[in-house]
Amino acid sequence: MRYTQKKTSLLWLLAFALGCTAGVAQAEDRWIGTWAASPVSVKNETALGSAPMTIRQTVHISQGGETLRLSLTNEFGTEPLTISAASVGFFASGDTIVDGSAHPVTFSGSPSITIAPGQFVTSDNIKINLPIFSDLSISLEVPAQTITTLTEHPLASQSAYLVPGDHGTVVNLPEPKEIRNWIFIKNLLVPATNKRTAAIVTFGDSITDGARMSLNSNHRWPDLLAARLTTNKKTKYLSIINEGISGNRILHDTAGPKALDRFDRDVLSAPGVKYLVILESINDIGRTYFARPGTQPGEEAVTAQQIIDGLKTLVDRAHAKQIKVYGATLTPYEGAAYFSAEGEKDRQTVNAWIRTSKVFDGVIDFDKIVRDSAAPSKFAKKADSGDHLHPGDVGYQMMADGIDLRLFQ
Structure with missing residues (x-):
């Protein structure tokens, strides 16, 4: 009788421990949006696509974490959209990021991604320690290509910057042009x-x-x-x-x-x-x-x-x-x-x-x-x-x- 009670207690403790572990795993496997901008269709009146360019855009997240995912969108595009490289860094001021903070973004292990018209993609996990309310600068390197329609969020009340060339990871962009739209970025997710x-x-x-x-x-x-x-x-x-x-x-x-x-x-x-x-x-x-x-x-x-x-x-x-x-x-x-x-x-x-x-x-x-x-x-x-x-x-x-x-x- 004592053996049965002891065995039952051990089984109960094992089940409880497994249940707790499963609960932790379930929380870690679930993602939430910490920032988003609803995109619309806008005729491309920028220089995007005419030559290689970099866009640097700043966003203000609401929850933090130790891992991040970035979604890019071509939902209103009429041609495939190629991003040759992307990175996420901490905003310092204007077009400047904190030195050494640029984290490369990959998609199925690749630094580049081509997004079909009408679609969006979400990145691999980005290991980055994010305090709540972090201001992040997302840099996208956009190669020369045909872009008739931009998928963007206009009137963002937030400065973003365009500059010719591939400058996604530099601290300061060289002579950037200021705009006030979020282009090609859809949301950010944290666990x-x-x-x-x-x-x-x-x-x-x-x-x-x-x-x-x-x-x-x-x-x-x-x-x-x-x-x-x-x-x-x-x-x-x-x-x-x-x-x-x-x-x-x-x-x-x-x-x-x-x-x-x-x-x-x-x-x-x-x-x-x-x-x-x-x-x-x-x-x-x-x-x-x-x-x-x-x-x-x-x-x-x-x-x-x-x-x-x-x-x-x-x-x-x-x-x-x-x-x-x-x-x-x-x-x-x-x-x-x-x-x-x-x-x-x-x-x-x-x-x-x-x-x-x-x-x-x-x-x-x-x-x-x-x-x-x-x-x-x-x-x-x-x-x-x-x-x-x-x-x-x-x-x-x-x-x-x-x-x-x-x-x-």
Whole structure:
């Protein structure tokens, strides 16, 4: 009897140890996005492809680790895209990287990669010690080739640099040209550190993308939310994947594919996604009453109910993947170029539905956070960037500070 009990205890301890080991392995084998930029199709009006060139682009990650993967994209390209070499280093200033920090990137063991039109690729593991909130400079050496269409994220509010020749690992680029787009880079991944590690996708338009923030400040509300998350022991393992596109709409293609079409790519396929914040449709409302260039008034008109139906479709699709969804109310826009009284009625209708419908798992009331209490169709003066559509740095901070972190616990 004693032998049986001892044997049973040993077997139980062995099973427990194996279970713990499996749990650790499972965490290490799971990857999450620590940075992303939603790509769109842009006609190539740069010198890329005309001769060998280097692009150096800086990104601000949300979670760190000891290993990194880089995804490059040719999703909107019409020809195969060749990258002859890639490296990741620590940003120092401008086009300068920290001396000795450049880490080579390989793809199936090769330093070069050719990406088919419509595809993206993810690198081999890059061994690099990454503190949280690291600023990384990604250098791509692009050989001479035909590039008709760029797959890029425009209006990044972040300086990037182009220079002729192959200079990916040099500390300072020789006489670079500054641009403000992210080109060919899709996302960065790090391993999950434990079972609580997961990603929050912030999905929306220019307000999520950080339009009108101070250049190179990383003052987007998702960046600022990421900083707050790390101060809370229950949320410190969460990363932010920013999938905002300036000018984007729910129901019509404008700047990039409409939200309904890009949702699978940018949300449902996001590595490690557990939570989703949706802030979108102000461009649907604005463009209903104010035609964008190349269209006629009313050509892309939508109703408040159609916007609501579109939002509900997004929520249903996320819930089908067990993703918690938080609806963010639309911020004020009186004084913006495409403001109208009719559009303001639609904004109020959509916001009332977001607040009361119970479709979402929770509500983030950005409207209430940044509006002028005496004139609620306008931004509070301190929150306004000056164009009356986008927050400024203070407004973005107010948005991030107004989010209840218990939503992500």
